[in-house]
Amino acid sequence: MTPGASPSLGATSEVGRLRTVVLHRPGAELRRLTPRNNDQLLFDGVPWVARAQEEHDAFAAALTARDVEVLYLGRLLAEVLEVPAAREELVAAAVDDPRLGATLKRATTAHLAGLASDDLAATLMAGLAHDELRGGRGLAYELMDRGDFVVPPLPNLLFTRDSSVWVGDQVAITSLAMPARHRESSITRAIATHHPRFAGTGQLYDASLEHLEGGDVLLLARGVLAVGVGERTTPGGAERLARRVFARGLAHTVLVVPIAQERATMHLDTIATMVDVDAMVMYPAVADSLVAWTVTAEETPDDDDTSDLVVRGPQPFVVAAAQAMGIDRLRVIDTGLDPVTAEREQWDDGNNTLALAPRLAVAYERNTVTNAALEAAGIEVVRIAGSELGSGRGGPRCMSCPVWRDES
């Protein structure tokens, strides 16, 4: 793997000391959730926003207390909107919606283009409700349900893990599978492309390619990736990413891991995350059946050539992972103890930990049995509250996008 283009960007593992992370403090976009739209917007209920913000502030404080630099997505977005090209791209992405029709599209573009950067950032995140577009005209506007959005809100921005993922010194802008999340990657792309903090960073992937979400990508060790395929990431997405990381010398092995296509296991990081250089916390109901296909390349491919990759397997995941990582054994720490507790704690993101360093991980406090198991295995657990944050079905790992980690 190439050393970082900038010494202060990039990640080669899940557990190297975390230096800088992108979070999104939930805001007005969560206030858009109602019992009528929450399913479509991928939330299990209607969160109490003020409490979600308190919980999120405590999460951020736990990170800064351990010397992790927290960058906020909303701030990066407002800053990047000062760059004309970024502004243009983001306004275009917001109105790129066949529901609008030409007249409404023009009116909405004019409205957005007239906003100051802070207000535009807020609108791109919280969306534009029907009655918020003054002077909105045209057939599509008249016929639109009054409760509907001209520009839909993005409540899942909270889960910064999914819309971009760093592999070595490059960033993959992902291709999100669910319609409610498509527009998120226009924001991460604009920031990665135009924000001075990320100037010159290579981009590994883009939103026009096969579906791939960051929650499915685990950096098991330097040069070794695990990619879950299921409800979100497709086999085509995993293959495309494999080719690209091989082409760019960012990895030598990609383990492709099929997971059940259902909400409880929507991403690989909902069933397993790394807590040490050789240890994962894993949902026992799947631990024994989880398999991996080991993908390598005989010769270094070009970015998009179609030469065959070498595909071996399937093997039990833990066996394939240990082999690829060059270790004797991958230690597995179970979620819960009995099947019922395990199922409850997996659902509440007990597996979705964020490592701050080897053997130091942030976890939701509610998963008491899993957290005790982690401690018994020598992992220090930083507990955070997530009663409201969890209603979008995501834990500390989902809610964070590491942009700089030390080597582990």
Ligand SMILES: NC(=[NH2+])NCCC[C@H](N)C(=O)O
């Ligand atoms: N990496 C993750 N597990 N992210 C969780 C994302 C949750 C979000 N509500 C969704 O359905 O997309």
